[in-house]
Amino acid sequence: MAIPQEEEQIAEAQIEPAVESRNLLTVTDVERTFQVGGSPLHVLKGIRMELKERQLVMLRGRSGSGKTTLLNCLGGLDTPSKGEILFNGLPFHSMSDDQRTLVRRKHMGFIFQAFALMPLLSARENVELSLRMAGVPRSEWKDRVTECLELVGLERRMSHRPFELSGGEQQRVAIAKAIAHKPMLLLADEPTAELDTGMSAQIMAVFQNIIRTEQVTICMTTHDPTILEVADRVYEMVDGKFI
Ligand SMILES: Nc1ncnc2c1ncn2[C@@H]1O[C@H](COP(=O)(O)OP(=O)(O)OP(=O)(O)O)[C@@H](O)[C@H]1O
Numbered sequence: 001m002a003i004p005q006e007e008e009q010i011a012e013a014q015i016e017p018a019v020e021s022r023n024l025l026t027v028t029d030v031e032r033t034f035q036v037g038g039s040p041l042h043v044l045k046g047i048r049m050e051l052k053e054r055q056l057v058m059l060r061g062r063s064g065s066g067k068t069t070l071l072n073c074l075g076g077l078d079t080p081s082k083g084e085i086l087f088n089g090l091p092f093h094s095m096s097d098d099q100r101t102l103v104r105r106k107h108m109g110f111i112f113q114a115f116a117l118m119p120l121l122s123a124r125e126n127v128e129l130s131l132r133m134a135g136v137p138r139s140e141w142k143d144r145v146t147e148c149l150e151l152v153g154l155e156r157r158m159s160h161r162p163f164e165l166s167g168g169e170q171q172r173v174a175i176a177k178a179i180a181h182k183p184m185l186l187l188a189d190e191p192t193a194e195l196d197t198g199m200s201a202q203i204m205a206v207f208q209n210i211i212r213t214e215q216v217t218i219c220m221t222t223h224d225p226t227i228l229e230v231a232d233r234v235y236e237m238v239d240g241k242f243i
């Protein structure tokens, strides 16, 4: 039976496959050993993981299990002793420090537990600083800073300095600062550890929002079981390995 053209088009549209999200980061058999007092300390013991685009991935584990060590390797701040890390197809494990620094500046953003804002600069100036560091033309700063501070719900706090903001607000400025240069990957080490439950929930809502609007992938560490519920994927670390 002949299908009328319009129905045929609808049928075609429906069978079109959903867009598969790509691996942004692929970690294969990563080990990290430190030399402490002349003897080796094995901290990461064969990590395998994948981060797909636009995912919210969480690393959970006890203090000392190796979460920060792994996050540092993922962000190219440290290199594995063994194994491979591919970031957007680039072999992070075998690149030079300078090469990794360039990739990091352009494509990654970092958020830390203690907010890491410049105390004498306003929210607007703090976010601007990250655009200046990333080499974004000055003519683009104003609009992008406004956009980022609106995205984290701080449009009415742009002129405040960090000490004039609550902990949750400071962390939201830090998020705006970390995403201003449009990174592909955001790495956050215990971003909610210093915040109460309500403020932590706000931060997680902001993370979910920026994954949608900025198409970013987020990998974060946490101790907080209530936060894990919003993750697309949770990796549980015990003594340098995932279980
Ligand atoms: N540069 C280093 N030299 C020697 N040992 C290190 C170094 N960095 C980390 N370690 C050791 O590696 C282990 C894991 O540390 P890491 O900071 O990754 O843990 P973590 O899971 O982030 O803990 P926390 O939840 O307390 O932040 C610890 O025992 C730590 O002492």
Ligand SMILES: [Mg+2]
Residues within 6 Å of the ligand: 067, 068, 069, 189
């Ligand atoms: Mg840590």
